[in-house]
Amino acid sequence: MTPEYAALINGEPLPRERVDAFLQAPLGGAGPHRAAAPPRGASSHDEPAPARRRNEPPSVARQRRRWATQVVVTDELARRACADRGLKVPEEVSPVSVLAVAETAVADLGSIVAAALAHSPAARVLLAALECEQTVPETAVRDYYDRNQDRFLTPDALRRGADPFGEAAAPQDVLPYEDVREGIARELRKAAGRQAFFGWLDQARGGVTYSHGHEHPGDPSHPDHEHRH
Known part of the structure; x- marks a missing residue:
């Protein structure tokens, strides 16, 4: 049955x-x-x-x-x-x-x-x-930013096809850490x-x-x- x-x-x-x-x-x-x-x-x-x-x-x-x-x-x-x-x-x-x-x-x-x-x-x-x-440690947020610079290119750098990992990349081609930190922490918290x-x-x-x-x-x-x- x-x-x-x-x-x-x-x-x-x-x-x-x-x-x-x-x-x-x-x-x-x-x-x-x-x-x-x-x-x-x-x-x-x-x-x-x-x-x-x-x-x-x-x-x-x-x-x-x-x-x-x-x-x-x-x-x-x-x-x-x-x-x-x-x-x-x-x-x-x-x-x-x-x-x-x-x-x-x-x-x-x-x-x-x-x-x-x-x-x-x-x-x-x-x-x-x-x-x-x-809880996402600050070190984890910073490490993600440093390892994924290609995700944080400025609009101008994207238009020019700048390589964030190349020798010719300029600091101004990447959005400042302070501007993207909250978004990174939010994504890492979501994944956790x-x-x-x-x-x-x-x-x-x-x-x-x-x-x-x-x-x-x-x-x-x-x-x-x-x-x-």
Whole structure:
């Protein structure tokens, strides 16, 4: 008999209905945005969702469900983490949000985490809290500036094609450290917050047991596995 739950989180069942509801959400994005699509072999994201899913091979449909389970589990784990931390999570108008995830976000975060952040207000609140907790040393900010001078060329230097690492580069070709320091620190804090989120998620998943058909897409114990995040 198939369990009525998709996973057990620290012994508490996560209803399959939450995964089913997520799977019914529109997957397409517009313009430069796309759905954070899971398995390889799925149809074009520009097709309507029912057409895409009718055309999916059974193995792709199984992987889609496993992928969706990971997104929903991440949402539930984030809800619990926010509750533990006393963080207020905005109420959702609907339990399922339309996914429109930038391709760059998928590349940087992996499709599961990118989709979870698009779908889950709790995951976004937790990520923001983790980012605020990060401390970036001044030495790290200065080191980034010194090693990435090409990112801080002045508009005039860019027009002239100046080489910030060449002998002919003039000091005035590079924006002063004081002018860009806050932006660098902000980006480094954001990156550190993401790493903290990944670390939290890896640890939180340790208390999750999946039912049959809801395993991680990369779990080698099932025949359709593929290593994706």
